[in-house]
Amino acid sequence: xxxxxxxxxxxxxxxxxxxxxxxxxxxxxxxxxxxxxxxxxxxxxxxxxxxxxxxxxxxxxxxxxxxxxxxxxxxxxxxxxxxxxxxxxxxxxxxxxxxxxxxxxxxxxxxxxxxxxxxxxxxxxxxxxxxxxxxxxxxxxxxxxxxxxxxxxxxxxxxxxxxxxxxxxxxxxxxxxxxxxxxxxxxxxxxxxxxxxxxxxxxxxxxxxxxxxxx
Ligand code: DX5
Ligand code: ZN
Numbered sequence: 392x393x394x395x396x397x398x399x400x401x402x403x404x405x406x407x408x409x410x411x412x413x414x415x416x417x418x419x420x421x422x423x424x425x426x427x428x429x430x431x432x433x434x435x436x437x438x439x440x441x442x443x444x445x446x447x448x449x450x451x452x453x454x455x456x457x458x459x460x461x462x463x464x465x466x467x468x469x470x471x472x473x474x475x476x477x478x479x480x481x482x483x484x485x486x487x488x489x490x491x492x493x494x495x496x497x498x499x500x501x502x503x504x505x506x507x508x509x510x511x512x513x514x515x516x517x518x519x520x521x522x523x524x525x526x527x528x529x530x531x532x533x534x535x536x537x538x539x540x541x542x543x544x545x546x547x548x549x550x551x552x553x554x555x556x557x558x559x560x561x562x563x564x565x566x567x568x569x570x571x572x573x574x575x576x577x578x579x580x581x582x583x584x585x586x587x588x589x590x591x592x593x594x595x596x597x598x599x600x601x602x603x604x605x606x
Pocket of ligand 1: 585
């Protein structure tokens with residue numbers, strides 16, 4: 392699968408409606424919403440009321456990436472705000488299995504995120520319960536950072552684990568994705584690419600989305 396999820400963290404917040412409509416018109420598949428709490432990551436982004444506003448205009452699924460401590464406390468609020476997919480960090484939760492069941496009970500798709508230092512092997516016994524795995528290809532907290540090359544190897548390893556278990560879990564990659572590395576990432580086995588700066592800081596965001604998806 393080759394899906395593109397533009398990250399609204401890099402959108403123009405003074406013209407958020409315009410940027411959402413651009414994504415609606417484009418070949419993008421999901422809206423990626425980055426939630427940061429200033430504790431799990433050294434930055435604060437936006438929260439529940441903003442996600443709710445986005446959901447009113449967005450015509451594609453909302454992929455909500457929680458970079459927060461105690462993510463379980465907020466699952467229900469983000470689901471009610473319109474999230475279709477919720478991912479939370481492996482490093483932020485002690486009871487991943489329980490948290491995944493909580494997300495399923497709320498009727499949203501469930502994913503676990505791994506920081507660059509966390510090996511994919513830690514997911515071996517939970518993979519069958521996950522709709523997707525999000526591999527961070529930068530350290531979470533900021534848009535516009537440099538892609539970590541080691542990610543290709545992690546994608547390949549995770550692809551092998553998913554195929555060996557006969558699962559349809561999606562692999563999503565987030566951070567430093569651009570029109571240069573997109574086809575290599577899909578080739579390594581990624582299904583969904585998140586792109587912030589590459590899309591919203593480009594001269595022609597719609598065309599960039601087309602290139603990310605079709606190169
Ligand atoms: C980083 C966020 C990313 C970020 C990606 O912590 O999780 O989703 O918005 O931005 P780019 O594509 O600019 O690296
Ligand atoms: Zn993200």
